[in-house]
Amino acid sequence: xxxxxxxxxxxxxxxxxxxxxxxxxxxxxxxxxxxxxxxxxxxxxxxxxxxxxxxxxxxxxxxxxxxxxxxxxxxxxxxxxxxxxxxxxxxxxxxxxxxxxxxxxxxxxxxxxxxxxxxxxxxxxxxxxxxxxxxxxxxxxxxxxxxxxxxxxxxxxxxxxxxxxxxxxxxxxxxxxxxxxxxxxxxxxxxxxxxxxxxxxxxxxxxxxxxxxxxxxxxxxxxxxxxxxxxxxxxxxxxxxxxxxxxxxxxxxxxxxxxxxxxxxxxxxxxxxxxxxxxxxxxxxxxxxxxxxxxxxxxxxxxxxxxxxxxxxxxxxxxxxxxxxxxxxxxxxxxxxxxxxxxxxxxxxxxxxxxxxxxxxxxxxxxxxxxxxxxxxxxxxxxxxxxxxxxxxxxxxxxxxxxxxxxxxxxxxxxxxxxxxxxxx
Numbered sequence: 001x002x003x004x005x006x007x008x009x010x011x012x013x014x015x016x017x018x019x020x021x022x023x024x025x026x027x028x029x030x031x032x033x034x035x036x037x038x039x040x041x042x043x044x045x046x047x048x049x050x051x052x053x054x055x056x057x058x059x060x061x062x063x064x065x066x067x068x069x070x071x072x073x074x075x076x077x078x079x080x081x082x083x084x085x086x087x088x089x090x091x092x093x094x095x096x097x098x099x100x101x102x103x104x105x106x107x108x109x110x111x112x113x114x115x116x117x118x119x120x121x122x123x124x125x126x127x128x129x130x131x132x133x134x135x136x137x138x139x140x141x142x143x144x145x146x147x148x149x150x151x152x153x154x155x156x157x158x159x160x161x162x163x164x165x166x167x168x169x170x171x172x173x174x175x176x177x178x179x180x181x182x183x184x185x186x187x188x189x190x191x192x193x194x195x196x197x198x199x200x201x202x203x204x205x206x207x208x209x210x211x212x213x214x215x216x217x218x219x220x221x222x223x224x225x226x227x228x229x230x231x232x233x234x235x236x237x238x239x240x241x242x243x244x245x246x247x248x249x250x251x252x253x254x255x256x257x258x259x260x261x262x263x264x265x266x267x268x269x270x271x272x273x274x275x276x277x278x279x280x281x282x283x284x285x286x287x288x289x290x291x292x293x294x295x296x297x298x299x300x301x302x303x304x305x306x307x308x309x310x311x312x313x314x315x316x317x318x319x320x321x322x323x324x325x326x327x328x329x330x331x332x333x334x335x336x337x338x339x340x341x342x343x344x345x346x347x348x349x350x351x352x353x354x355x356x357x358x359x360x361x362x363x364x365x366x367x368x369x370x371x372x373x374x375x376x377x378x379x380x381x382x383x384x385x386x387x388x389x390x391x392x393x394x395x396x397x398x399x400x401x402x403x404x405x406x407x408x409x410x411x412x413x414x415x416x417x418x419x420x421x422x423x424x425x
Contacts (some may be wrong), residue, residue: 001020001022001412002019002020002021002414003019003020003035003036003176003411003412004017004018004031004033004035004036005017005018005020005035005036005038005039005043005371006031006034006035006036006038006039006162007039007384008038008039008041008042008043008373009041009042009043009045010042011044011340011341011343011344011363012340012341013022013032013135013337013340016028016029016030017029017030017031017035017119017177018043018106018363018371019031020408020411021037021367021411023283023362023368023369023410023411023412024045024262024366024367024368024369024411025364025366025367025368025369026034026323026365026366026367027211028363028364029170029367038226038373039266040375040377041373041374041405042340042372042375042376043158043363043371043372043373044076044186044208044340044343044344044347044348044371044372044374044408045326045348045349045361045362045363045364045370045371046076046077046078046202046348046360046370046371046372046407046408047075047077047078047079047081047325047347047348047374048077048078048079048347048348048351048352048355048357048360048361049072049079049080049081049143049296049297049299049321049324049350049351050081050082050141050170050248050294050296050354050355051081051083051131051170051225051248051296051297051298051299052068052072052080052081052082052131052297052298052299052321053068053082053083053085053113053298053299053300053301053317054068054069054080054082054083054099054104054284055068055301056068056086056099057086057087057088057095057098057245058087058088059086059087060389060392061303061389061423062149062301062302062306062389063301063388063389064106064388064389065082065099065102065111066105066106066108066169066246067299067387067388067389068080068299068321068388069106069107069108069109069111070106070108070387071299071319071321071322071386071387071388072108072109073108073387073407073414074296074322074387074404074407075108075320075321075322075323075324075325075403075410076324076325076372076407077109077321077324077372077407078109078360078370078371078372078407078408078409078410079109079110079111079112079355079360079370080109080111080112080321080403081111081112081113081114081141081266081351081355082099082103082109082111082113082114083111083114083132083143083145083146084113084114084115084116084142084143084144084145085116085121085144085146085147085152086099086120087156088120089116089179090113090114090115090116091115091116091118091119091120091121091127091128091132092127092128092132093132093134093135093137093234093296094130094383095395096113096115096132096135096137096139097135097199098139099111099113099137099331100112100113100135100136107273107409107414108354108409108414109302109409109413109414110241110355110357110360112137112139112140112141112355113132113137113139113306114116114141114143114170115127115129115133115139115141115142115143115168115344116142116143116144117129117131117142117143117149117158118144118149118154118158120147121144121147121281123144123148123149123150123151123154123203124151124154125154126154126158126161127142127159128143128224129158129161129162129167130161130164130165131161131166131259131323132170133167136406137357139357140165140166140168140355141166141167141168141169141170141222141354142158142162142168142170143169143170143171143172143222143224144172145170145172145177145215145224145410146172146175146271147172148171148172148174148175148176149169149172149173149215150154150175150176150205150381152209152213154208155169155171155210155213155253156217157214157355159213159217159219159220160217162219163218163219163220165222166220166352166356168219168220168221168222169219169220169221169222169248170222170223170224171206171207171210171221171222171223171224172224172225172260173203173204173206173207173210173223173224173226173272174202174203174206174230174271174272174321175202175203176204178199178201178202178205178250179198179202181197181199182196182197182198182199182202182273183195183198183273183311184197184198184258184261184269184273184274185197185198185200185261185273185274185275185276186198186199186200186259187258187260187262187276189203189258189259190226190261190390190408191317191321193261193262193264194311194391195261195311198230198271198272198273198355199226200230200275200279201273202227203226203227203231203353204228204231204234205285207223207226207235208234208235210223211234211235211237211241211243212237214238214243214244214245215238215241215242215243215264216358218243218244219244220244220245220246221243221244221245222246222247222248222251222354223231223245223246223248224282224296224298225248225249225250225251225253225271225272225275225296225298225327226247226248226250226253226292227253227272227274227275227279227287228275228279228282229276229278229279229281229282229283231266232282232283232285232286232291232292233345235247235286235291235292236286236291237292237311238303240387241402242423243390244295245294246294246350246354247286247291247292247294247366248281248292248293248294248296248351249286249287249292249294249295249296249299250297250298250320250398251295251297251320251323251324251328251331252274252298252318252320252327252328252394253271253272253274253275253280253283254283254284254287254327254328254331255280255327255330256268256274256394257274257275257276257277257280257281257329258273258274258275258276259277260274261274261311261325262291264310264311265311266307266308266309266310266311266314266315267307267318267393267394267396267415268318268391268394269311269314269315269316269317269318270298270300270316270318270394271316271317274340276408284331284332284337286374287332287338287342287346287363288294288337288338288342289295290333292346293346293349293350293354294329294346294347294351294354295324295346295347295350295351296351297320297321298317298320299318299319299320299322299388300316300317300318300319300320301317301319301389301390301392302317302392303389303390304390304391305307307390307392317392318392318393318394319386319388319389319390319392319393322384322386322387322388322393323380323393323395323400324347325347325372325374325402325403325404325405326379326380326400326401326402326403327395327400328343328346328347329343329376329400329401329402330401331373332346332400333376333402334376334401334402348360348361348362349361349362357360366410368410369408369409369411370408370409371405371407371408371411372406372407372408373404373406373407373408374402374405375401375402375403375404375405376405377402377404378402378403378405379399379400379401379403380395380399380400380401380402380403381399382397382399382400383396384398384399401409
């Protein structure tokens with residue numbers, strides 16, 4: 001395939017034409033030939049999600065690798081992860097290779113499996129981390145996400161193990177002894193609503209402990225979905241001490257807050273929970289100053305039977321792949337808080353680097369043609385049909401600013417309807 005993108009705007013603010021030949025970018029500049037009119041569109045390095053739940057194997061009623069990667073392409077993502085909390089758990093080389101093969105077959109987005117830290121996510125014994133790292137899936141990041149690796153000695157062993165090959169442990173920071181039965185952020189509002197609170201200490205205590213372990217071992221730690229102002233401060237401190245620590249924030253923790261729980265609509269029930277507006281402000285400040293390195297969607301699809309019920313009985317989680325770019329644009333760029341260059345850094349460059357993905361995170365001659373074309377003047381209505389099998393989006397009643405227009409993965413326009421049909425066939 002050969003195409004020229006005419007008059008795109010790069011993250012640097014430069015307007016240029018981009019020539020794509022096959023799966024690569026071969027030239028960027030002012031080109032004489034005609035091409036696809038992209039005036040008004042931002043050309044960003046294709047988005048990369050470090051935190052995606054694709055649910056397969058075991059929970060195909062909520063999502064599959066095919067449906068999840070199709071939703072990813074619709075949202076501008078050229079590469080996503082597949083978290084390990086499936087059934088069976090992705091704790092062996094065979095299972096991560098099976099998931100990897102499903103991703104290869106789907107074609108929409110590259111799928112990088114995340115291996116489980118512990119066998120069966122039970123928090124008792126390390127999984128065969130080395131075998132998964134040496135598998136065809138080349139797993140570099142391991143996480144029991146959905147659950148915390150709570151045992152300190154086991155966490156230390158995991159960090160030491162991944163250090164052998166430069167891998168990382170991605171921690172779901174949640175002290176389970178403080179959150180049994182918790183439903184929302186702990187505080188005056190949880191008392192008012194009669195919902196058991198999820199204290200910030202449960203998150204911050206684990207971040208502090210793990211930061212100290214990262215310093216002790218010299219290994220790589222990644223903190224999943226940071227939600228509290230105190231957590232941001234701990235990560236900031238750890239980085240100043242020299243810890244090899246990265247952190248992510250979700251779109252919903254940047255844009256939404258606990259006040260939405262007043263509706264008792266379980267679409268707003270998520271783990272970790274929506275916090276206060278003060279926390280949201282601190283998260284944005286942390287993203288802008290580099291304390292928080294990247295955006296992670298924590299795309300967590302659930303079938304209607306798991307969400308369309310009373311708050312207390314509903315599953316935790318929200319979908320987010322198709323709305324993340326618009327949400328980030330709204331809080332980061334449209335608000336004036338930061339530049340397109342930071343947008344590209346936190347949504348593509350940094351997650352690609354953390355995951356060890358070559359060929360992602362940049363737009364330059366000679367690089368693979370992985371590009372997200374984004375229209376900042378368009379809008380994304382909450383009622384826009386989803387490509388996911390699930391519909392638990394927290395933005396149904398909102399219209400977000402900016403919208404992905406096309407996703408180019410290895411030179412293919414995966415947002416074109418005829419190409420989508422071709423991929424499905």
